[in-house]
Amino acid sequence: MITINDIAKLAEVSRTTVSRVINNSGYVSAKSRKRVMDVIEETGFVPSQHAQSLRTKQTKIIGVILPKISTDTSSRTVRGMTDVFEKIGYQILLTSTNLDKKKEIEHLKLLQNRQVDGIILIATNTDRDLIEEIEKSKVPVVVIGQEIVGKPRIPSVVFDDYAAACSMTELLIEKGRRNIGYIGVDTSDRAVGLLRKQGYLDVMAKHGLDVQKEWIQTGDFSIDSGYEAAARMVEASTEDIDAVFAATDRMGLGAWKYIRNRGLRIPEDTAVVGIGSSETSRFIEPALTTIEYEFEKAGREGAETLLEILQGGKKVSDKKTLDFKLESRDSL
Structure with missing residues (x-):
């Protein structure tokens, strides 16, 4: 040898x-x-x-914590990271929390024990315990998908979720929709659960449109939960729902399925829209109107931010906000 x-x-x-x-x-x-x-x-x-x-004193390994390893969002984000890391000889070690908030903290500790050089966390919440664990980390941590408000030492890469939800709600109203239901997720998820819902509510209020309490339902990101939320909404409403706005494409696909099963036409009777521009959303008929996020770019930005920290270069900003694109398709 x-x-x-x-x-x-x-x-x-x-x-x-x-x-x-x-x-x-x-x-x-x-x-x-x-x-x-x-x-x-x-x-x-x-x-x-x-x-x-x-x-x-470097392993050339980056730990990446995903909320779910099998989703289109995760795979596209990791693809962006890989584009950056592979060029300079870094490897990625993936872990998945399966949307369990407690496991985000467990996996932060696990990866530090594996002596990775840094960690990228695609977070689903920003609670105090998670923030404290990030601040205690022995290696730098970059968060994708959630802004850590008031913590400039924790850099993040986010999408403008509030503006995206506002744009989608404005489009629905512009197309003549008035009884617009909303399917969100738990508000412990600030980006998807809180900001997107607030964008919807603010635009409805701006246009003087009432929102029945039955029109706001909560899912868990899955297609099944979107189906069940749409069923609760439509069956409890005292008026005909003419649009369903889902906070994610996967829940939007569930709502789309329920509307079709109920014998309603999309979009003639009820429009269905989402956020995320998943691959499946393009291939159903009618195709789902959605907000396109550049998840690959988010992965690249997260990787480049972490490398800047590891290389001790220029001062890293606490937040990078990425733009979005509204994809108007046949479901509206």
């Missing part, structure tokens, strides 16, 4: 010079660097990752 000492002898340089070339640290003359690289290429030498970690 070829070692660094062997490379040093063959290249006629010191062991330190070889180490500097491999780790890209410290000064090495162009001539010596070329000799070392030539020998490495000729011998097929591969540096030990473990040995490099001991020297640099």
